[in-house]
Amino acid sequence: MKTRNAVVVGGGLGGLAAGVRLRAAGWQVTICEAGPTFGGKMNTWSKDGFTFDTGPSLITMPWVFRDTFAAAGARLEDHVELIPLDPICEYRFDDGMRFDYGSQLPDWLATLRKIAPGDVDGFFAFLNLGARLFEVSEATFFRRSPFEAPAPGEWRALRHVPLRHGWGNYRKAVEHFFQSPYLRQLYSRYPTYVGSSPYLSPATLAVIPYIEYAFGGYAVRGGLYGIVEGLLSIAREKGVELRSSTRVARILTSGAKANGVELENGERIAADVVIVNGDAEFTQGLLGKPVPPPRSRSMSGFVQLFGLRQPLKGIREHTVCFSADYQREFSQIFHHQRFPDDPTVYVNAPGNGTTLFVMANAPGVGDASAVWTDSMAASARQRVFDRLGLAGFPDFRGDVVVSDTWTPARIESSYLTPGGSIYGSDSHGWRNAFLRPSNRNPDVSGLYHVGGTTHPGGGTPTVLMSAAIVARQIGARQIGARKP
Numbered sequence: 001m002k003t004r005n006a007v008v009v010g011g012g013l014g015g016l017a018a019g020v021r022l023r024a025a026g027w028q029v030t031i032c033e034a035g036p037t038f039g040g041k042m043n044t045w046s047k048d049g050f051t052f053d054t055g056p057s058l059i060t061m062p063w064v065f066r067d068t069f070a071a072a073g074a075r076l077e078d079h080v081e082l083i084p085l086d087p088i089c090e091y092r093f094d095d096g097m098r099f100d101y102g103s104q105l106p107d108w109l110a111t112l113r114k115i116a117p118g119d120v121d122g123f124f125a126f127l128n129l130g131a132r133l134f135e136v137s138e139a140t141f142f143r144r145s146p147f148e149a150p151a152p153g154e155w156r157a158l159r160h161v162p163l164r165h166g167w168g169n170y171r172k173a174v175e176h177f178f179q180s181p182y183l184r185q186l187y188s189r190y191p192t193y194v195g196s197s198p199y200l201s202p203a204t205l206a207v208i209p210y211i212e213y214a215f216g217g218y219a220v221r222g223g224l225y226g227i228v229e230g231l232l233s234i235a236r237e238k239g240v241e242l243r244s245s246t247r248v249a250r251i252l253t254s255g256a257k258a259n260g261v262e263l264e265n266g267e268r269i270a271a272d273v274v275i276v277n278g279d280a281e282f283t284q285g286l287l288g289k290p291v292p293p294p295r296s297r298s299m300s301g302f303v304q305l306f307g308l309r310q311p312l313k314g315i316r317e318h319t320v321c322f323s324a325d326y327q328r329e330f331s332q333i334f335h336h337q338r339f340p341d342d343p344t345v346y347v348n349a350p351g352n353g354t355t356l357f358v359m360a361n362a363p364g365v366g367d368a369s370a371v372w373t374d375s376m377a378a379s380a381r382q383r384v385f386d387r388l389g390l391a392g393f394p395d396f397r398g399d400v401v402v403s404d405t406w407t408p409a410r411i412e413s414s415y416l417t418p419g420g421s422i423y424g425s426d427s428h429g430w431r432n433a434f435l436r437p438s439n440r441n442p443d444v445s446g447l448y449h450v451g452g453t454t455h456p457g458g459g460t461p462t463v464l465m466s467a468a469i470v471a472r473q474i475g476a477r478q479i480g481a482r483k484p
């Protein structure tokens with residue numbers, strides 16, 4: 001049988017996963033990545049002996065990662081070691097309250113009984129809502145594009161659809177289940193995992209805290225970029241052609257069928273299918289058609305990396321220092337499209353505590369490079385340190401020997417992601433949350449979309465799910481691990 005060729009436009013996590021899956025199914029695969037390194041937003045930065053993840057710092061749904069490696073006949077555990085996080089995070093509030101969000105139920109219940117005894121039942125009810133949403137999503141939304149007909153057995157999953165509280169506003173659902181202001185703020189944080197505001201997202205996102213609690217949060221020993229390196233080594237071993245610093249300028253078509261790509265230097269690569277891993281917003285442009293106005297975009301981030309002379313003592317691996325006024329923070333980001341005066345600050349101190357990843361949410365809109373001048377970055381840096389100081393986070397500034405700053409403008413230009421928006425469109429409202437750009441292009445046959453800006457959405461596990469969906473749609477045999 002004739003070998004079929006696939007070209008993948010972009011070597012982010014989704015592009016690599018789709019490429020490896022198709023190669024394992026016998027396709028010739030070429031991955032063209034515009035940047036100098038592979039991994040896209042899941043990337044790494046090193047200087048003077050310090051190495052940092054510049055993107056994800058926590059993953060969940062580990063079986064999705066195992067499944068991706070297994071589809072290529074490999075074992076995740078032979079490439080990376082996942083470390084379950086316990087506690088998942090320490091939360092620090094504006095009034096001085098602090099506690100660990102323990103991943104072991106007895107520990108977390110003990111904390112709950114201390115800080116909010118009246119919310120224990122609400123916690124279980126909230127988990128129950130998330131669990132039902134998960135059962136439905138797992139059987140449907142996570143496995144196929146919204147416009148694909150469900151398999152007959154999948155209808156059964158619909159019995160889990162939560163009719164009460166599942167359809168309203170996320171923040172209102174949180175307020176229904178929790179009375180404690182601490183728990184309201186903690187559980188309101190989860191829509192930010194998909195770059196969205198708790199005040200504008202649907203309650204169905206309650207599936208995210210359930211997933212994290214039920215299946216755990218994980219770090220990777222030596223850094224999450226190990227997952228990208230694992231996929232790259234499988235890709236090389238299996239003969240995927242990996243081309244970095246190779247930007248695709250155009251998708252070639254014949255009639256309404258994609259048949260290859262043209263690179264910036266004019267070189268053409270013929271293909272039976274083209275898979276776009278770059279931002280779905282750009283596809284029309286790559287097809288030479290007018291680009292439609294963007295949907296409202298998810299958040300970007302203001303990220304600072306610090307390498308320290310000595311380990312920072314007395315902190316957890318993950319800490320969130322909440323702003324005093326969460327509603328105002330999201331209003332400034334989404335309504336006023338500016339960096340908040342009082343940002344919530346997330347600090348990840350992996351391993352031995354000499355490298356810090358410090359992130360605050362930022363708007364993912366507009367012309368990021370015009371907004372993010374040096375003085376804007378300096379002002380944002382000051383606000384981040386003000387919040388860390390108010391939260392009692394140890395002042396490490398005297399120990400910094402290496403540092404680097406990633407503004408939304410740098411995120412935008414490094415990963416070709418408009419506005420520096422990390423998760424494609426935001427998840428506000430039903431259309432944005434559930435009808436994301438389809439994995440199979442509706443207008444051009446042989447053209448597919450993979451990655452966080454498409455179905456089922458942003459975040460590393462869902463990106464890997466999109467690769468599984470695309471590989472199945474293209475017809476690659478699915479072998480792989482299943483959820484335990």
Ligand SMILES: Cc1cc2nc3c(=O)[nH]c(=O)nc-3n(C[C@H](O)[C@H](O)[C@H](O)COP(=O)(O)OP(=O)(O)OC[C@H]3O[C@@H](n4cnc5c(N)ncnc54)[C@H](O)[C@@H]3O)c2cc1C
Pocket residue numbers: 009010011012013014015032033034035039040041042054055056057058059060246247248249277278279301303359411414415416417422423450451452453458459460461463
């Ligand atoms: C700061 C930060 C923190 C994050 N934290 C987490 C976290 O804790 N947990 C989590 O699960 N997720 C997190 N994420 C999100 C996660 O990193 C992304 O959802 C995921 O990595 C996106 O993968 P993707 O396949 O969509 O591709 P992307 O990473 O968007 O990669 C697409 C690639 O396509 C390339 N490309 C685009 N156009 C072209 C072209 N024309 N020609 C060639 N190449 C092109 C780009 O250069 C890019 O490398 C975070 C992201 C960031 C930035």
